[in-house]
Amino acid sequence: KAGVTQTPRYLIKTRGQQVTLSCSPISGHRSVSWYQQTPGQGLQFLFEYFSETQRNKGNFPGRFSGRQFSNSRSEMNVSTLELGDSALYLCASSLNWRAEAFFGQGTRLTVV
Amino acid sequence: KNEVEQSPQNLTAQEGEFITINCSYSVGISALHWLQQHPGGGIVSLFMLSSGKKKHGRLIATINIQEKHSSLHITASHPRDSAVYICAVRSEGNYQLIWGAGTKLIIKP
Numbered sequence: 001k002a003g004v005t006q007t008p009r010y011l012i013k014t015r016g017q018q019v020t021l022s023c024s025p026i027s028g029h030r031s032v033s034w035y036q037q038t039p040g041q042g043l044q045f046l047f048e049y050f051s052e053t054q055r056n057k058g059n060f061p062g063r064f065s066g067r068q069f070s071n072s073r074s075e076m077n078v079s080t081l082e083l084g085d086s087a088l089y090l091c092a093s094s095l096n097w098r099a100e101a102f103f104g105q106g107t108r109l110t111v112v
Numbered sequence: 113k114n115e116v117e118q119s120p121q122n123l124t125a126q127e128g129e130f131i132t133i134n135c136s137y138s139v140g141i142s143a144l145h146w147l148q149q150h151p152g153g154g155i156v157s158l159f160m161l162s163s164g165k166k167k168h169g170r171l172i173a174t175i176n177i178q179e180k181h182s183s184l185h186i187t188a189s190h191p192r193d194s195a196v197y198i199c200a201v202r203s204e205g206n207y208q209l210i211w212g213a214g215t216k217l218i219i220k221p
Contacts, residue, residue: 033209100160103156
């Protein structure tokens with residue numbers, strides 16, 4: 001069974017640009033969560049989707065948005081990138097919001 | 113005070129030693145996760161616990177719901193166990209994961 005796949009693995013963008021990250025969950029999983037990890041802040045929750053609906057949202061500005069498609073694949077978008085958005089973005093999938101979460105390898109975003 | 117506290121923050125030990133990492137939490141939970149993160153970023157789920165004890169190979173995780181405390185033990189530690197170990201709890205209310213800051217473990221040969 002394939003694991004959680006995040007693309008791309010690495011990304012370099014300049015300030016002011018926008019970026020879209022993709023997460024393909026484990027087959028059959030309907031819940032996808034996104035997290036930002038920075039050295040100073042640790043892991044912080046961005047948002048969670050279940051069956052195409054956003055269930056929860058973390059405390060991030062509106063520049064951070066996401067969506068989930070009918071096949072459970074999810075994308076997150078960050079607009080008007082700032083240097084502080086440089087981080088590892090992790091996606092996790094689970095059968096539902098109560099079940100064990102399985103993580104992807106992450107997308108390392110560098111904003112220059 | 114953080115809702116999930118891990119200790120120690122950093123731990124260096126010799127190969128073969130018995131390792132204990134602790135996690136205390138202050139919120140009601142439906143489950144507690146232990147995860148491992150190697151340099152490079154990927155996170156691997158080790159255990160999900162809601163009561164008692166689980167064992168997988170040299171790893172043992174325990175949880176005491178009344179005391180709101182969990183421990184991760186590694187027996188016969190090996191340099192390949194070197195990683196950051198993260199405790200996360202799934203809150204009772206909205207089932208959101210709340211993360212500890214992680215414990216950086218280094219096992220020296």
